[in-house]
Amino acid sequence: MELSNLLKPAAVKVFGHVTSKKRLFQDLADIAHTVYGLSASETVDALQERESLGPTGVGHGVALPHARIDGLERVVGVFMRLEKPMDFDSVDRQPVDLVFALFAPKDSGVEHLKALALVSRTMRDAATCTKLRANADTAALHAVLTEARPSQAA
Numbered sequence: 001m002e003l004s005n006l007l008k009p010a011a012v013k014v015f016g017h018v019t020s021k022k023r024l025f026q027d028l029a030d031i032a033h034t035v036y037g038l039s040a041s042e043t044v045d046a047l048q049e050r051e052s053l054g055p056t057g058v059g060h061g062v063a064l065p066h067a068r069i070d071g072l073e074r075v076v077g078v079f080m081r082l083e084k085p086m087d088f089d090s091v092d093r094q095p096v097d098l099v100f101a102l103f104a105p106k107d108s109g110v111e112h113l114k115a116l117a118l119v120s121r122t123m124r125d126a127a128t129c130t131k132l133r134a135n136a137d138t139a140a141l142h143a144v145l146t147e148a149r150p151s152q153a154a
Contacts, residue, residue, distance in 0.1 A: 001114050001115060003118060003122060003145050003146045004146040006075055006076055006077040006102070006119075007076075007079060008036075008076075009138070009142045011032070011036070011077060012078075012139075012142045012145070013078075013080050014081045014136050014138060015080055015083065016082075016084060017084045018084075020086075021051070021086075021089075025048060025065065028043070028065065028078050028099070029044045029047070036072075036103070038069055038103060039069075043067065043069060046068065046069055046103075047065050047066075049067070050065065050067045055088065057088035057089055057096050058090065058091060058120070058123070059092040060092065060124075061094055061095065061097045061133075062096065062098045062099075062100070062124075062129065063088050063096040063098070063100075064099075064102070064116070064119060064123065065099065066102040066103070067101075067102075068103075068104050068105065068106045069103050069105065069106065072103060072105045073105060074108075075102060075103070075108060075111055075115040076103050077102050077115075077119065078101045078103075079098075079099070079101075080099040081098060081099075081132055081133070081136070081141060082096070082097045082098075082099065083136075097133065100119050102119060128145075132144055
């Protein structure tokens with residue numbers, strides 16, 4: 001599984017200022033609707049439902065909201081870089097400026113977990129995050145996210 005299979009270039013956006021988590025979820029849902037045809041209202045509801053189980057802000061300015069959506073055929077992603085970091089109730093209490101949302105079919109088990117692990121590994125990489133924060137061009141952000149990474153093997 002590769003990020004280029006999960007993330008279309010049109011699903012990468014830069015936003016100046018998002019005022020709340022609810023507004024962020026609406027923006028993510030709007031992008032998912034435009035790019036992947038998902039129902040915006042169902043997507044917002046699914047994100048909020050998942051977030052109610054525990055915050056998806058994983059620390060170091062990164063959030064990985066995710067949800068399972070009825071009618072979706074494969075795992076897809078939306079990436080947003082926020083120019084002004086926002087409070088997200090992250091585990092380290094730091095504001096978030098990099099948001100990678102994943103949407104998976106309701107019945108996807110292993111595929112959803114594999115995609116989440118891949119995104120988590122990518123967003124945990126300090127060099128990747130530095131490049132993402134240094135770029136405002138969506139094509140460049142997509143390239144940074146989807147570039148092939150060397151294997152961890154020695």
